[in-house]
Amino acid sequence: MSTQEPFSIEQFYKLLSQNKLMAGKCLKCGKSHLPPRPLCDNCYGTQFGWVQILNEGKLLTYTVIHIAPTQFQGLTPYTIGILQLADGLQLPGVIQDVPIEQLKIGMTLKVDFSTCGTSQNWPQWPRYCLKPYEELCSV
Numbered sequence: 001m002s003t004q005e006p007f008s009i010e011q012f013y014k015l016l017s018q019n020k021l022m023a024g025k026c027l028k029c030g031k032s033h034l035p036p037r038p039l040c041d042n043c044y045g046t047q048f049g050w051v052q053i054l055n056e057g058k059l060l061t062y063t064v065i066h067i068a069p070t071q072f073q074g075l076t077p078y079t080i081g082i083l084q085l086a087d088g089l090q091l092p093g094v095i096q097d098v099p100i101e102q103l104k105i106g107m108t109l110k111v112d113f114s115t116c117g118t119s120q121n122w123p124q125w126p127r128y129c130l131k132p133y134e135e136l137c138s139v
């Protein structure tokens with residue numbers, strides 16, 4: 001990939017649409033940023049390289065959303081979790097295919113790039129969701 005690609009959220013989403021979870025790694029201090037940003041918040045460096053991040057991690061925390069913004073109302077209740085990825089990175093996302101009573105802090109989830117059960121435009125989340133790493137027994 002060209003290193004000329006901008007280190008922006010738009011580019012991050014574009015890469016996600018190609019099934020690639022990519023972070024911007026600061027060439028000066030080595031800190032990775034997810035999503036990538038044009039300015040390192042650690043050393044104020046502006047030179048970055050793209051690194052691909054393994055699309056699985058451990059669930060750090062989650063929140064069940066009962067009252068959602070208008071465009072998400074058809075989805076409630078839904079769950080938003082934060083995944084701890086490699087390289088100290090964290091990624092928030094909507095958790096799918098895990099019954100709320102089976103959610104556990106520390107469980108392994110993967111970042112799934114397929115479409116996520118809604119045709120709505122996601123104003124904040126790109127088209128990925130967090131799904132169980134292994135198939136859960138059907139409930």
Ligand SMILES: [Zn+2]
Pocket residue numbers: 026027028029030031040041042043044045
């Ligand atoms: Zn830096």
